[in-house]
Amino acid sequence: DTGVSQDPRHKITKRGQNVTFRCDPISEHNRLYWYRQTLGQGPEFLTYFQNEAQLEKSRLLSDRFSAERPKGSFSTLEIQRTEQGDSAMYLCASSLGARADEQYFGPGTRLTVT
Amino acid sequence: GENVEQHPSTLSVQEGDSAVIKCTYSDSASNYFPWYKQELGKRPQLIIDIRSNVGEKKDQRIAVTLNKTAKHVSLHITETQPEDSAVYFCAATPNYGGSQGNLIFGKGTKLSVKP
Numbered sequence: 026d027t028g029v030s031q032d033p034r035h036k037i038t039k040r041g042q043n044v045t046f047r048c049d050p051i052s053e054h055n056r057l058y059w060y061r062q063t064l065g066q067g068p069e070f071l072t073y074f075q076n077e078a079q080l081e082k083s084r085l086l087s088d089r090f091s092a093e094r095p096k097g098s099f100s101t102l103e104i105q106r107t108e109q110g111d112s113a114m115y116l117c118a119s120s121l122g123a124r125a126d127e128q129y130f131g132p133g134t135r136l137t138v139t
Numbered sequence: 140g141e142n143v144e145q146h147p148s149t150l151s152v153q154e155g156d157s158a159v160i161k162c163t164y165s166d167s168a169s170n171y172f173p174w175y176k177q178e179l180g181k182r183p184q185l186i187i188d189i190r191s192n193v194g195e196k197k198d199q200r201i202a203v204t205l206n207k208t209a210k211h212v213s214l215h216i217t218e219t220q221p222e223d224s225a226v227y228f229c230a231a232t233p234n235y236g237g238s239q240g241n242l243i244f245g246k247g248t249k250l251s252v253k254p
Contacts, residue, residue: 073241081241126232130175130184132182
């Protein structure tokens with residue numbers, strides 16, 4: 026499968042624990058995006074990278090959230106001290122070059138905070 | 140900032156009928172409008188898109204129209220089939236000085252096609 030992949034697909038954690046998600050974009054896609062989707066809503070933008078540079082962050086991305094893309098390939102999203110309100114589907118998307126706005130999504134990581 | 144309103148929130152049609160989903164965006168600088176289809180438990184899939192220099196685009200049974208003056212974008216699905224049943228999202232991407240960043244999504248339309 027040459028599409029965007031995410032790991033893990035599901036994560037259950039207790040409130041206060043830290044979690045980390047991984048996203049592998051489509052090969053050679055230089056842009057990588059993170060979104061959060063809650064039930065009955067559209068995806069909400071969190072942050073995006075062009076190569077290894079983090080170019081934009083949403084106000085939704087509190088200081089408990091951090092994202093990295095150290096070598097311009099895969100990316101990680103870490104949530105520290107998780108809260109029940111963090112329960113959601115975390116989606117990753119990637120895009121390429123001149124058609125940077127055509128974003129292709131991964132299957133998501135469903136986070137449940139108990 | 141950009142805001143995208145989508146309606147209806149649910150739509151039920153008989154197989155073979157047409158379905159129309161409408162979105163209104165707020166930022167006149169937005170210049171790219173994709174539509175995504177999301178089946179239950181699956182990833183959003185890009186099904187069609189339109190840029191602000193085009194008024195209409197078709198791909199087999201689906202079409203998208205853009206009215207820049209009214210800031211409306213609409214998805215049309217003809218000859219609907221049960222496999223078209225899904226949640227459909229419109230989105231807009233504001234043009235920040237030529238650099239394309241995030242997508243702003245509507246809240247989605249749940250389309251049910253009854254056989």
